[in-house]
Amino acid sequence: MDDIRIENENRREFIKAGLGLTLGLYLAPRLAFSGTPGGVHAGTVLEPNAFVRIGTDNTVTVISKHLEMGEGTYTGLSTLVAEELDAAWAQVRVEGAPADVTRYANLFLGAQLTGGSSAIANSFEQMRRAGATARAMLVSAAAQRWQVPVDSITVHQGVVTHAHSGRHATFGELAEAASRLPVPDNVALKDPKQFEYIGKRFPRKDTHDKINGSAIYTQDVKLPNMLVAVVAHPPLFGARLKSFDAQRAKAIRGVVDVVAIPTGVAVLAPDFWSAKKGRDALSVEWDESDAFRLSTSEIFAQYRELAGKPGALARNDGNAEQAIAQAAKRLEAEYEFPYLAHASMEPLNCVVRLGADGCEIWNGEQSQTGDQHAVAAVLGIKPEQVKIKMLYAGGSYGRRANPHSDYVVEAVQIAKAIQGRAPVKMVWTREDDMRAGYYRPMYLHRIAGGLDGQGNLVAWQQRIVGQSIMSGTAMEPRMVKNGIDATSVEGAHNLPYAVPNIAVDLHSPRLQVPVQWWRSVGSSHTAYSTETFLDEAAYAAGRDPVEFRRALLNKHPRHLGVLELVARKSGWGQPLAPGKAGEKRGRGVALHKSFNTYVAQVAEVTVRPGGRYSVDRVVCAVDCGVAVNPDVIHAQMEGGIGFGLSAALYGQITLHDGQVEQSSFPDYPVVRMNEMPRVEVYIVESQEKPTGVGEPGVPPIAPAVANALFAATGQRLRKLPLRLA
Amino acid sequence: MLKLNVNGKVHQVDVEPDMPLLWVLRDTIGYTGTKYGCGVGACGACTVHLNGVPVRACQTPVSSAIGHQVVTVEGLRDHVARAVQAAWEKLDVVQCGYCQSGQIMSAVALLSHNRAPTDADIDNAMSGNICRCDTYSRIRAAIHEAAKNLA
Numbered sequence: 001m002d003d004i005r006i007e008n009e010n011r012r013e014f015i016k017a018g019l020g021l022t023l024g025l026y027l028a029p030r031l032a033f034s035g036t037p038g039g040v041h042a043g044t045v046l047e048p049n050a051f052v053r054i055g056t057d058n059t060v061t062v063i064s065k066h067l068e069m070g071e072g073t074y075t076g077l078s079t080l081v082a083e084e085l086d087a088a089w090a091q092v093r094v095e096g097a098p099a100d101v102t103r104y105a106n107l108f109l110g111a112q113l114t115g116g117s118s119a120i121a122n123s124f125e126q127m128r129r130a131g132a133t134a135r136a137m138l139v140s141a142a143a144q145r146w147q148v149p150v151d152s153i154t155v156h157q158g159v160v161t162h163a164h165s166g167r168h169a170t171f172g173e174l175a176e177a178a179s180r181l182p183v184p185d186n187v188a189l190k191d192p193k194q195f196e197y198i199g200k201r202f203p204r205k206d207t208h209d210k211i212n213g214s215a216i217y218t219q220d221v222k223l224p225n226m227l228v229a230v231v232a233h234p235p236l237f238g239a240r241l242k243s244f245d246a247q248r249a250k251a252i253r254g255v256v257d258v259v260a261i262p263t264g265v266a267v268l269a270p271d272f273w274s275a276k277k278g279r280d281a282l283s284v285e286w287d288e289s290d291a292f293r294l295s296t297s298e299i300f301a302q303y304r305e306l307a308g309k310p311g312a313l314a315r316n317d318g319n320a321e322q323a324i325a326q327a328a329k330r331l332e333a334e335y336e337f338p339y340l341a342h343a344s345m346e347p348l349n350c351v352v353r354l355g356a357d358g359c360e361i362w363n364g365e366q367s368q369t370g371d372q373h374a375v376a377a378v379l380g381i382k383p384e385q386v387k388i389k390m391l392y393a394g395g396s397y398g399r400r401a402n403p404h405s406d407y408v409v410e411a412v413q414i415a416k417a418i419q420g421r422a423p424v425k426m427v428w429t430r431e432d433d434m435r436a437g438y439y440r441p442m443y444l445h446r447i448a449g450g451l452d453g454q455g456n457l458v459a460w461q462q463r464i465v466g467q468s469i470m471s472g473t474a475m476e477p478r479m480v481k482n483g484i485d486a487t488s489v490e491g492a493h494n495l496p497y498a499v500p501n502i503a504v505d506l507h508s509p510r511l512q513v514p515v516q517w518w519r520s521v522g523s524s525h526t527a528y529s530t531e532t533f534l535d536e537a538a539y540a541a542g543r544d545p546v547e548f549r550r551a552l553l554n555k556h557p558r559h560l561g562v563l564e565l566v567a568r569k570s571g572w573g574q575p576l577a578p579g580k581a582g583e584k585r586g587r588g589v590a591l592h593k594s595f596n597t598y599v600a601q602v603a604e605v606t607v608r609p610g611g612r613y614s615v616d617r618v619v620c621a622v623d624c625g626v627a628v629n630p631d632v633i634h635a636q637m638e639g640g641i642g643f644g645l646s647a648a649l650y651g652q653i654t655l656h657d658g659q660v661e662q663s664s665f666p667d668y669p670v671v672r673m674n675e676m677p678r679v680e681v682y683i684v685e686s687q688e689k690p691t692g693v694g695e696p697g698v699p700p701i702a703p704a705v706a707n708a709l710f711a712a713t714g715q716r717l718r719k720l721p722l723r724l725a
Numbered sequence: 726m727l728k729l730n731v732n733g734k735v736h737q738v739d740v741e742p743d744m745p746l747l748w749v750l751r752d753t754i755g756y757t758g759t760k761y762g763c764g765v766g767a768c769g770a771c772t773v774h775l776n777g778v779p780v781r782a783c784q785t786p787v788s789s790a791i792g793h794q795v796v797t798v799e800g801l802r803d804h805v806a807r808a809v810q811a812a813w814e815k816l817d818v819v820q821c822g823y824c825q826s827g828q829i830m831s832a833v834a835l836l837s838h839n840r841a842p843t844d845a846d847i848d849n850a851m852s853g854n855i856c857r858c859d860t861y862s863r864i865r866a867a868i869h870e871a872a873k874n875l876a
Binding site: 069070071072203204206207208209210211212213214215216217219220222228253270271272273343344345346347392393394395396397427429430631635638639640641642643645646664665666670671672673674676678679 | 741744745748751752753755756757758759760761762763764765767768770797798799801810813814817818819820821822823824825826829847848851852853854855856857858859860861862863864865
C-alpha cells in the first residue's frame with residue numbers, strides 16, 4: 001500500500017535525502033503514503049521524535065500534524081522547530097503527517113484534528129522540543145567527532161561550529177553520526193530573549209507552490225485508472241433514494257458506472273465533465289416522506305415561541321430578572337442569525353482507493369481520527385487500516401472537519417459500491433457543496449438589559465435559541481453538559497463585562513437541517529448580539545462606547561489592552577473625515593475574546609443615499625500571547641475580517657418549504673476585491689502562551705460594522721445580514 | 726481529435742467540442758493549476774489567458790479555444806508574470822492558495838496592458854476573482870508592487 005504515486009505529481013518532489021537523523025534512508029513522496037503509521041521506515045537508524053527529520057542532503061523536514069488550509073500552520077510549526085534547532089529557514093521543508101493519533105494527536109483535543117484555532121497553541125512546546133532534541137543530537141555528534149566539550153559548540157543558521165578550533169559542519173554532514181546517538185530525554189528550551197525566529201516575520205512555506213500551480217489539492221489528485229464520481233443528492237434534507245433510471249446517464253460518453261449509495265446516486269467517469277453530464281441526465285425518484293419542509297420564516301417563528309419560555313441556564317449571577325424589573329431604564333432587543341455556508345473555494349471532494357488490506361484516502365484532511373473511525377465502520381476494518389494522505393485544503397473554515405465525516409464517508413461508499421474496482425475521486429459541484437447542509441446554525445437571541453439611575457449597566461438577561469452543533473457527535477459528552485452545548489453560548493455566557501446580574505439561558509431545538517461549526521463557531525453570533533447590545537446600552541447611558549466598555553473591564557486586563565490599543569490606533573474620539581455630499585459616515589467598535597485570543601476592531605463606514613454602504617477602514621488589535629509569526633497573524637486578522645464581513649453584508653442560506661434557496665456565488669455573494677476595506681492590524685506584545693488566530697479575527701467585525709452604521713444613521717440592525725432601511 | 730495549443734505546446738485531445746476548456750486542461754491534459762471553483766464563471770478560479778486575454782475556462786467550450794494560444798499558470802513565463810509572482814512571494818499573499826492561480830492570471834493580464842493601475846483599475850480587473858481567505862488587501866498591494874518593479 002505504500003508508495004502509491006500520483007500520476008500528475010511533480011517528480012522533483014521525490015528527493016532522496018539519504019541517511020537521515022530520524023528516518024534514515026527515505027523517499028519524501030509528498031503525495032504518496034510515506035511509511036506506515038507507527039512503524040519504522042526501511043533503513044531507519046533512529047527516530048527521536050515524529051516531527052523532525054534531517055537528511056544527509058541538509059534538508060530539515062518538519063512533519064506537520066496539522067492541516068494547512070490557509071491559516072499558516074505549516075509556517076508556524078516550522079518556525080517553532082527552526083527556532084530551537086537553529087536551522088536556516090531556507091533548509092526547512094514541511095510534510096503533512098500521516099494519520100496516527102498515537103503520534104499526532106492534537107494535545108488539546110485528544111484526537112488528530114485541526115480545529116479550534118489550536119494548531120500553534122497545542123504544538124508550541126511539542127514542536128520546540130522536537131527541534132531542541134534534534135539540535136542536541138547534532139551538537140553531541142559534532143562534539144564526539146571533534147573531541148571537544150558539548151558546551152563549546154554553537155549552532156547558528158544550520159551550521160554547527162566549534163569557534164575555538166574554527167571547525168564547522170552542516171546538519172547534513174552530522175545527520176548520520178547523530179542518528180546513532182541516544183535520544184536525550186529532557187532538553188532545555190530557549191529563553192524567549194534568545195528567540196531568533198519566534199516574533200519575527202519569515203516567509204510562508206507554502207507560497208512558492210501556490211503561485212505557480214504546482215501545489216496539489218484533493219481536486220488535483222489523479223491516480224492510475226481513477227474514476228471521478230459526481231453524486232445526485234436528494235433535494236430535501238431527510239429525503240432518501242426511492243429509485244433511479246440510469247439509462248440516459250449511461251448513454252453519456254465516458255460514463256462507466258452508475259451506483260446507488262446511502263446518500264444518493266453516484267455517476268462515474270474518467271473525468272469530471274462526463275460524470276457531471278451523466279449525473280445531470282439521471283432520472284431519480286426521491287422518497288420525501290420524512291423530509292424537512294419548513295421555511296426560514298417558520299423556523300424563526302418556532303424559535304420566537306421558544307424564546308418566550310425559560311431555557312437551560314448557562315449562567316446566573318445575581319438576579320437578572322429582578323434587577324431588570326427595578327432598573328431605571330430598560331432595553332430589549334431580538335436578533336436573527338441565518339444559516340451560513342462555509343463556501344470554501346475548493347468544493348468538497350475526496351479521493352479513495354480500496355485495497356486488500358485497507359483503505360487509502362487523499363484529502364485536505366482536517367479530522368484524521370474521526371474520519372478513520374467513520375470509514376472503518378463503513379468498511380468493517382480497523383481505524384488504523386484507514387491511511388490518510390493529508391493534502392493542502394482550498395479553504396475549510398471548519399467544514400472539512402465534519403463530525404459525521406459526511407463527505408469522506410460518501411466517497412468511501414462510492415468506492416465500496418463499485419467493489420473497489422478503481423480509485424474514486426468524488427467531486428461535489430459548487431451547488432452540491434452549498435446545498436449539502438452542515439451550516440452555521442440559525443439562531444434567535446433575545447437580550448434584556450437594565451441601567452440604574454447613574455447609567456450603570458446593572459442587569460443582562462440573554463436567551464439563545466438554536467440547534468446544537470455538538471449533540472449527536474463524538475464530542476457531545478465533553479461539550480454538552482446539563483443541556484448546554486458550550487458552543488451555543490460561548491461568547492455570551494462568559495461575557496467579561498462587570499454586570500452584577502447576568503442570566504444566560506439556552507433552547508436547543510432539533511431540526512433535520514445538518515449544522516456544523518463555522519469559523520469562530522458560537523462567537524460568530526454571540527459577539528454580534530452582545531457587542532451591539534452593549535453599544536445600545538452605552539448610548540442609552542449617554543456614554544461613549546469605548547469609555548462605557550473600559551469602565552466594565554477592570555478585572556480583564558487583556559480585553560482592556562486590545563480595547564485601548566484599537567482606540568488609540570483608530571483615532572477614536574477624533575472626528576471622522578466627512579463623506580461627499582449626501583453621504584453619512586460612522587465609526588463603531590467591538591471587542592471579543594474567542595479561543596483565548598482577544599480582538600478589538602473599529603470599523604469606519606460610509607452610507608450613501610438609498611442605504612447602500614461601504615466599510616472603508618478596519619483597525620484591529622489582537623492579543624494572542626507570544627506572536628509566533630506576526631505576518632501570519634496579520635494575514636489571519638485581515639482574512640478573518642473579510643470572512644466575517646461577507647457574512648455581515650451578504651451571508652444567508654434560506655429555506656423555502658425545506659429547499660435550500662441558494663446554490664452558488666451569484667445567489668450567495670461574498671466580499672470581493674472592491675468591497676474589502678483597508679485593514680490595519682496591531683499586535684499586543686505579550687509573553688503569555690500563544691493562542692490561536694485562525695478564527696478570532698471573525699467575531700468582532702459584524703458588530704463593529706453594525707455599531708458604525710448606527711453611529712452614521714441611528715438605525716439599530718438586529719438581523720443578519722445587515723441591511724439598512 | 727482536437728488540436729489545442731496550451732502553454733506553447735500542441736495537444737491532441739479526444740473530447741466533445743462542448744467540453745469546457747477547464748476540464749480539458751485539468752482532466753485530459755493534466756494542467757491542474759487552473760482550478761474549479763463554481764463552474765458558472767462567478768469566481769474566477771479557472772482564469773486562463775486566451776491570446777493574452779483573461780477568460781473563465783469553465784465558460785469556454787474547448788472548441789472556441791482551437792487555433793488560439795491558451796496559457797495557464799504553469800505556462801507563465803514573461804517578465805510581467807515573473808514580476809507578479811515575485812510580488813506575491815514578497816508580500817506572502819497566499820493563504821489556502823486555491824484561488825491564487827486565477828488571481829495571478831487576472832493580475833498578469835491587467836499589468837500586461839496597464840503598467841500603472843490605479844485602485845479603481847484593480848477593482849475592475851480583479852473583482853471577478855473571489856478569495857474566501859480574503860487576501861484582497863495583499864493582492865492589491867502585490868499588484869502595485871509588481872507595477873513598481875515593472876516601471
